[in-house]
Amino acid sequence: MRPVIQQIGDSFVYSCTFDKAYTYEQFVPEHVLAYQISGQTRIYHQSGEMVLEEGHLLLARRNQFAKSIKIPAEGKKYQCISVVLSTTRLRQFSKANGIVCVEKYSGKKNILLRKDDFWKGYFQSLLPYVDRWSNVSAGLLxxxxxxxIELLLHLNPGLETFLFDFADPYKEDLEAFMLNNFQYNAPLEYFARLSGRSLTGFKRDFAGVFKTSPATWLKNKRLSEALYLIREKKQKPRDIYIDLGFENLSHFYTAFKQKYGRTPAEVTTKK
Structure with missing residues (x-):
């Protein structure tokens, strides 16, 4: 069973599932404030991994790749509610409050905030919106x-640069960037944005560095990594295909057979 993911207006997302675990990956285009109501979320991001336990509060910075596993607690469903802090909303807030941020943020992209009664009360106040959100006005949302945003600044004044640095990502070394992020199954526009380039500039620079197209390189890189993991590390295809950016196991098997002329199962018995 896939989880229920309910969008509440343009600023809130409620996720719920009874499944043992559900894995997905995403590009995070905006800042997100996520509260773990019950269960556990294991998050694998570009700088490592972290675990959200019940009651944990995460502030995640925009413009990053992430994969996560949702795990219900014993006898409970998985529940998490998130606030999307869009760049548009933050710009409006900074203008209305005279906040000018000239410093570029250079800290962690994912921060576990200290739990307190303010945050607990705030997220409890959002739960009634989940069932009756269609009757809630846009103004109230x-x-x-x-x-x-007010709570973040009141409880954590040092987050001002995190929230109000609106600069685009710096241009990254493209070869290093792709080698660190090839496993994310995301549209090319997201790779371009995170590398600090327009889509046109990304394709042009990519051809200069890799002498092939991004789509061809990504497919071949993921398959070569799969071959190494299956043949040398004895890992099973079903345990690695999602981590390597393939949409499903059938797609992985087809692409693998087309490239290597044999199935992943045959690779484990022949070198």
Whole structure:
């Protein structure tokens, strides 16, 4: 069973599942404030991994790749509610409050915030919206999203640069960037944005560095990594295909057979 992911207006996302685990990956285009109501979320991001336990509060910075596993607690469903702090909303807030940030943020992209009664009360106040969100006005939803920004600054004044640095990512070394991020199954526009380039500039620079197209390189890189993991590390295809950016196991088998002329199962018995 896939989880229920409910969008509440343009600022809130509620996720719920009874499944043992559910894995997915995503590009995070905006800042997100996520509260773990019950269960556990294991997050694998570009700088490592982290685990959200019940009651944990995560502030995640925009423009990053992430994969996560949702795990219900014993006898409970998995529940997590997130506030999307869009760049548009943050710009409006900074203008209205005279906040000017000239410093570029250079800290962690994912921060576990200290738990307290303020945050517990705030997220409890959002739960009634989950079942009755269609009857809630856009104005009220905007107030609740703005309240989250006010709370962040009140409880953590040092987050001002995190929130209000609107600069685009610096241009990355493209070869190093792709080698660190090839396993994410994301549109090319997201690779371009995170590497600090327009899509046109990304394709042009990519051809200069790798002498092939991004789509061809990504497919071949993922398959060569799969061959290494299966043949040398004795890993099973079903345990690695998602981690390597393939949409499903059938797609992985087809692509592998086309490239190597044999199935992953045959590779484990022949070198």
């Amino acid at each position: 905007n107030l609740k999203a703005t309240e989250a």
